[in-house]
Amino acid sequence: MTTEQRLEQLREQAWDKGIVAGRGVDVTGGPIPRRSGYYGQPVVKPPVWTSEIPIYFFIGGFAGMAAVIAFAGLIFHEIDLARTAMSLATIGAVLSPILLTIDLGRPRLFLNMLRVFKYKSPMSVGAWIVFAFGACVIPGLIALELGTRYSFGGGTDQFLKIFAHLLVIGSAFWGVLLATYTGVLLGVTAIPAWFLHRVLLPIHFGSAGLGSATALLELLGHRVAPLSALGFLAAAIETALWIWLEIDKHGAADRALHRGLPGWLIRGSEFLSGPLALILRLTNLVPLAAIAFLLGAFISRFGWIEAGKVCGRDPEAVFASQG
Amino acid sequence: MAEDFRAVTARRAKCGETMIGEGTQSTNQRRHNYVQENVEVGFFTDPTVCIGCKACEVACKEWNEVPDDGFTWIGNSYDNTGRLGASTWRHVLFLEQDCQKGNQITGLMGLSDAQSEDPFRWIFLSDVCKHCQEAGCLEACPTGSIVRTEVGSVFVQNDVCNGCGYCVVSCPFGVIDRRPQPLPDAGGAFKCTFCYDRQKSGLVPACAKVCPTESIVFGRLDDLRARASQRVEQLKQSGYEDAQLYDPQETSVRGIHAFFLILGEPEAYGLPPKPQVPTIYLKSAWTSALLTSIAALIAVLGAFLFFG
Numbered sequence: 001m002t003t004e005q006r007l008e009q010l011r012e013q014a015w016d017k018g019i020v021a022g023r024g025v026d027v028t029g030g031p032i033p034r035r036s037g038y039y040g041q042p043v044v045k046p047p048v049w050t051s052e053i054p055i056y057f058f059i060g061g062f063a064g065m066a067a068v069i070a071f072a073g074l075i076f077h078e079i080d081l082a083r084t085a086m087s088l089a090t091i092g093a094v095l096s097p098i099l100l101t102i103d104l105g106r107p108r109l110f111l112n113m114l115r116v117f118k119y120k121s122p123m124s125v126g127a128w129i130v131f132a133f134g135a136c137v138i139p140g141l142i143a144l145e146l147g148t149r150y151s152f153g154g155g156t157d158q159f160l161k162i163f164a165h166l167l168v169i170g171s172a173f174w175g176v177l178l179a180t181y182t183g184v185l186l187g188v189t190a191i192p193a194w195f196l197h198r199v200l201l202p203i204h205f206g207s208a209g210l211g212s213a214t215a216l217l218e219l220l221g222h223r224v225a226p227l228s229a230l231g232f233l234a235a236a237i238e239t240a241l242w243i244w245l246e247i248d249k250h251g252a253a254d255r256a257l258h259r260g261l262p263g264w265l266i267r268g269s270e271f272l273s274g275p276l277a278l279i280l281r282l283t284n285l286v287p288l289a290a291i292a293f294l295l296g297a298f299i300s301r302f303g304w305i306e307a308g309k310v311c312g313r314d315p316e317a318v319f320a321s322q323g
Numbered sequence: 324m325a326e327d328f329r330a331v332t333a334r335r336a337k338c339g340e341t342m343i344g345e346g347t348q349s350t351n352q353r354r355h356n357y358v359q360e361n362v363e364v365g366f367f368t369d370p371t372v373c374i375g376c377k378a379c380e381v382a383c384k385e386w387n388e389v390p391d392d393g394f395t396w397i398g399n400s401y402d403n404t405g406r407l408g409a410s411t412w413r414h415v416l417f418l419e420q421d422c423q424k425g426n427q428i429t430g431l432m433g434l435s436d437a438q439s440e441d442p443f444r445w446i447f448l449s450d451v452c453k454h455c456q457e458a459g460c461l462e463a464c465p466t467g468s469i470v471r472t473e474v475g476s477v478f479v480q481n482d483v484c485n486g487c488g489y490c491v492v493s494c495p496f497g498v499i500d501r502r503p504q505p506l507p508d509a510g511g512a513f514k515c516t517f518c519y520d521r522q523k524s525g526l527v528p529a530c531a532k533v534c535p536t537e538s539i540v541f542g543r544l545d546d547l548r549a550r551a552s553q554r555v556e557q558l559k560q561s562g563y564e565d566a567q568l569y570d571p572q573e574t575s576v577r578g579i580h581a582f583f584l585i586l587g588e589p590e591a592y593g594l595p596p597k598p599q600v601p602t603i604y605l606k607s608a609w610t611s612a613l614l615t616s617i618a619a620l621i622a623v624l625g626a627f628l629f630f631g
Contacts, residue, residue, distance in 0.1 A: 038416060038593030039399040041406045044497040048488040068623045076627040105486020105501050105510025109466075112485045116467035120602050123489040124465035176616035183615075187608035188601045189492040190459060198604050202612035206619055225630035226623075233622060308492070319590050322597040 037315030044190045046312030047305065052103040054301035056096055057182045060130070061209025061297065062216060063092020067137060067175030069213055071168050072226070079148060081222050082168070086141040088216055089171055093134040096178075100130065122185040129181055133174035140167030179209035186304060192253040192321035193311035194304070200244060201304070207237040208297040211273060215290035223286065232281055235293060239274035242267075252320035256311035265303030272296030350542035351532060354525040357543070363475040364522070365544035366531065366581035367551050368449050371558060371566070373538035375401060375415055375447035379530035383413040386529035387516065390506045400445070406593070407450055409502035412515040413530050416592060418446040424586065426562035446586060449530070449539055450593075452477070452498045452515035454580035457600040460514075463493035468512075475544065475580055476517035486510040495576060495598035517580075544580060551584060558584075575600045 014020050037043060047053075066088035073082030101110040113127035143164035151157060183205040187198025194201070211234025214227050245266070249258065256262050273296025280289035311317045357364050383389065392410035397403055400417035407414050424444035454476045461469045461477050468483035469490060479499070490499050490512050499514040518528035526532070531541035540547060551568055558566040569589050570582035576598045589596050 037590055038406075038418065039397075039402075041399075041593050042497055043593055043595050045491045045494060045500055047492045048501045065619065065623075068619060072623045072627040075624070076631045078627070078631070103488075105488065105512070106484070109483075109485035112466040112468070112483055113487070115483070116465075118462075118465065118467070120462050120605060121465050121489070122605075122608075123463060123487060127465055172620070176619050177612070179619070180612040180615045184605075184608040184612045185489075187611075188463075188604045189489075190495045190497075190599075190601050191492055194492075195601060195604050198608040199611040202608065203615045206612070206615040210619055210622070226626040229626040229630045230623065233626070312492070312497075315590075315593065318595055322595055322599075 036319070040315060042313045043315045043318040044312050046309040047191070048105075049103060049305060051302070052099045054298075054305045056099040056103075057205065057301040058208075058212070058298050059092045059099070060096045060182065061179045061205055061301075062212035063089045063096065063137075064133065064175035064178035064180075065206075065209040065213040066092070066217070067133070067168070067171035068210075069217065069227075069230075071172035074144075074165060074168050076226075078224070081217065081224065081227075083141075083144055083148065084217060084220055084222060085213070086137065086144055086168065086171070088213065089133075089137045089175065090141045092178075093130075093137040096130050097134065100127075122181060122188050126178075126181050126185055129174055129177045133171065133178050136167050136170035136174055140164060140171050143167055176206070180206040186308065189308075190318075191308045191312050192250070192317045193256045193307045196250050196254050196321065197245070197248070197257075200241060200248070203237070204241050204300070207234050207241070208273065208300060210234050211238065211277070211293045212297045215293045218286055218290045228281070228286070231286070231289065231293070232278070235274060235277040235281060235289070238270060238293075238296070239278060242270035242274045245270070250321065252314075252316045254311065254317070254321075256307040256314065256317065260310060262303050262307035262310050265299055265306060269296040269298075269300035269303055273300070349537055349540070350546075351527055351534065351537060351540060353527070355522075355527070356525060358473050358519075358523050358525075361473045363544040364517075364542065364580070365454075365475075365547045366451060366517075366528070367540045367542075367547040367584070368451070368581065369538050369540070369551075369554060369584045370446050370448035370586065371563065371584065372536045373415070373447040373449060374536055375417060376535060377404075377415050378533045378535060379413045379449050379539055380404065380411075380415060382529040382533040383515075386518065386521070387412065389513075390502075392506075407452070407498050407500075407514070409500040409513040410506060412451065412513075414450045416446070416448045416450055418448065418591060420444050420446065420587065420591065422587070424563070425558070444586075447538075448583060448585070448592060449534075450583075451530070451581050452517075453496050453576075453582070454515075454517060455495075455598075455600065456577040456579065457575060457602070459493040459495050459600045459602070460490035460499050460512075462600065462602045463489045465489060472517070472519055474517070474519075474522060476519065477514075478516055478519050479512055479514060481508065481511050481513070484511040486512060488512070493601050495595055495600060515581075548582075551582065554584060569594055571598050574598055575603045 066085045070082045070085035101107045118124040143160055147160040147164050180202040183202030186194040187201050214230045273293040277289045277293040389410050397405055400419050402417040404414045423442040458477045466483055468480045470478055472478050486501055488501050499512050501512050502509050527541050531539045555566050565587045569585045572578040574597050
């Protein structure tokens, strides 16, 4: 604390020596903020994506896996289930490109996505997956509905059946990729919280998609044993992934996943779609389990994007991941 | 005063002497045919001669007609630019460190007997897009908007970019960004163009052209690398023991076209110590995704087979 005496002392010193040494010229004690990196400025750029992207991850996830369930339903003669599942897939196939287009900085140039194919860019591969999925799912649903509702007689029915089968097989193929590539999309970036978990992310997004598709079909009234089994499986995998994420910590590099808003979002979502959904299923409260899983799968996508934003703003995370 | 200075400069120029750097002999002031001859070019940025005038920032903004990015006061030393971004393609860092700069005599203007306990150095460094040999943004771009030019630089074709934002998270140096509304050309991704338009006409990039101390040097990449290692040796002999080149050639980025001489560690400059191009993660991520896909197909078919 500076007193009057101290000011007098400084004046004396100035008179005597012509220069004053004191805390005022002490750099280390000066007001330079000691923050890591360059004044705490981010080293990498946080994602610019807004809420459309996590919503798309959720919708694309359940739509893709619904196509797989439709394929299995068709093979095992559960035609009603297959039709509902294909409707879900179609909703996703229509909404996904719309959401992706809205998120673009220049939406009217969205077709430029299909200008080239670059296998090294998960965004390019993903755009083609979304396109191929839509191209299979939408005519697939039409063929399936026409084939079950109407009888045209002769070879037309047979042709429609084969056509529908082929398109549903295509939908299932592109569907699994649609549900899992989003994990690659986040994993192949410069954001430490994402690339450090590039193996976990596709598994998580895939199982979240599978569980969501199952949950939606169950809520729509398809309470069949295979779906129940898949519901158990997805909830069990989510529980395991939660444990994996808690064990596989990388210190400062991925601390965004474990603290603050994204930490709570991810923990909360894993609790909902992991242990909670599992317990609710075991106690036979299937609709509640389905809702818990859906909520968890939805929130989780927001959690991961938010973690990328927090991690991208944190210079220490980048240094820690490269140390 | 100004007239005196000009007179001295003119006299020296007449005698073939130059004030600083290589003057009129510098590659910064010469016309060239690098684009036509497909010569790899680069920037070598040397903070030990930078005076922090920000002429490079201004020249870049003016030539490229880059809009302002907000007149915010952040006050980190003399830096109010903050960091590179969609509308900041050159950024002069003002680094304050409490350590010695070369053989600098610190302390109370030599009046005190003390070998000072308060060493202090102020470093200026003009940061820019690194134009990586393996560029994360270029690999990530799904529209083919980002391309490699004849001179080895990385160029964003503004009319092709649809603003997906994937390059933003793929740049290991955090350079490229999407320009927000309501700025002109908003929505697209922007970064340093290496003044490709000027280079095509045989001109030197605007920032290098205006740099008064040749802290930014433009030229052939091989020449610059040789010159830079010479400069490091020279500085080390003059007591700058922590002088080193920042040109990550041993990581997956495989070298950068705009490289830097730095004093101390790269972290202090906000430069990643071991930058990696994200494509090295492709293999493990896709393996996981494909195995998950196969597992999901098997699980669904199995569930219907055993429980159906």
